Amino acid sequence: MAQIFDFDQSATTTIDEFCKEVGHINLDNENEIAALAPELNKLANNQAWMEDFILCGLTEPEIFQADNIYSAQSYMLKAINERAFLRFAIWAPKIFDDNLGEDNFYSYQTAHNHDFSLLTAGYLGEGYSTSLFEIPDHQNVIGYPGEDIDLHFLDQVTLSPRRVILYEAGKDIHIQHEPQSLSVSLNLVVAQPQMDIRQLYYDIDSKKVAGFVANEDIKRGIFFRFSAAMQSQACQNSLNEIALSHGCELTRLYAFKAMAEGSSCTEHLKEMMAADPSKIVKSSIHELNNGVRELSVWG
Numbered sequence: 001m002a003q004i005f006d007f008d009q010s011a012t013t014t015i016d017e018f019c020k021e022v023g024h025i026n027l028d029n030e031n032e033i034a035a036l037a038p039e040l041n042k043l044a045n046n047q048a049w050m051e052d053f054i055l056c057g058l059t060e061p062e063i064f065q066a067d068n069i070y071s072a073q074s075y076m077l078k079a080i081n082e083r084a085f086l087r088f089a090i091w092a093p094k095i096f097d098d099n100l101g102e103d104n105f106y107s108y109q110t111a112h113n114h115d116f117s118l119l120t121a122g123y124l125g126e127g128y129s130t131s132l133f134e135i136p137d138h139q140n141v142i143g144y145p146g147e148d149i150d151l152h153f154l155d156q157v158t159l160s161p162r163r164v165i166l167y168e169a170g171k172d173i174h175i176q177h178e179p180q181s182l183s184v185s186l187n188l189v190v191a192q193p194q195m196d197i198r199q200l201y202y203d204i205d206s207k208k209v210a211g212f213v214a215n216e217d218i219k220r221g222i223f224f225r226f227s228a229a230m231q232s233q234a235c236q237n238s239l240n241e242i243a244l245s246h247g248c249e250l251t252r253l254y255a256f257k258a259m260a261e262g263s264s265c266t267e268h269l270k271e272m273m274a275a276d277p278s279k280i281v282k283s284s285i286h287e288l289n290n291g292v293r294e295l296s297v298w299g
């Protein structure tokens with residue numbers, strides 16, 4: 001389960017001092033990341049850097065955060081090394097109706113895991129609340145949409161000021177709920193590429209994998225679907241080549257799905273998928289029966 005730390009200290013530290021501490025630990029080890037919780041709390045106690053950051057953005061708004069690949073909800077504070085960085089995230093109460101997709105913008109209401117370790121501190125406001133879930137260690141998750149998952153609810157907690165939470169890479173599953181008031185969390189993000197984690201959404205009611213969290217592979221897949229809709233033989237040939245030989249299993253899966261979109265008979269595609277070395281591809285054959293148009297945007 002996510003580790004929760006509560007502090008009652010007034011000591012502060014600076015971004016540079018905190019980053020120095022990060023440089024001293026083994027980033028593969030979640031316990032060593034957890035041991036940084038008191039230091040992250042100290043950085044959250046320091047209110048000065050936020051004002052500096054905002055003033056910087058107001059001084060040169062044209063270039064501010066120009067290389068931020070995240071949404072306007074999330075801001076890069078400092079790259080620490082090739083695997084770790086500091087950012088903060090804004091969590092606001094929703095103010096529009098559902099048509100504007102605020103749940104999507106803030107990543108509210110969707111159960112998900114992370115493919116990175118996340119040490120996060122409450123910085124401002126009462127904080128978002130989060131429902132925590134776990135999957136028993138013995139369950140070997142393949143990770144395809146529709147897969148049954150033995151998902152257990154553990155607790156609901158709030159990322160309040162003075163609190164730090166560690167979500168372990170891959171392991172912890174949670175839902176973020178909108179806070180009552182504008183809140184900010186301060187995040188240490190540590191990439192864990194050696195763990196080869198697939199980020200997934202989960203349907204907690206049906207206890208199934210709901211879909212893949214968007215990444216470059218998924219973007220590619222949506223483009224494949226568009227190309228299949230062109231009804232071109234040349235496009236179909238290229239998709240066939242990708243489905244047979246691309247090194248990324250999700251890329252092959254989406255090529256199969258796209259080809260199914262443009263085909264009246266999917267039996268041959270199902271045979272090809274059954275012969276694919278990936279368990280995710282093999283386990284997704286049933287999706288061709290439903291037709292790509294019926295799949296969720298995440299599937």
Ligand SMILES: [Fe+2]
Nearest residue numbers: 112114174176
């Ligand atoms: Fe999350």
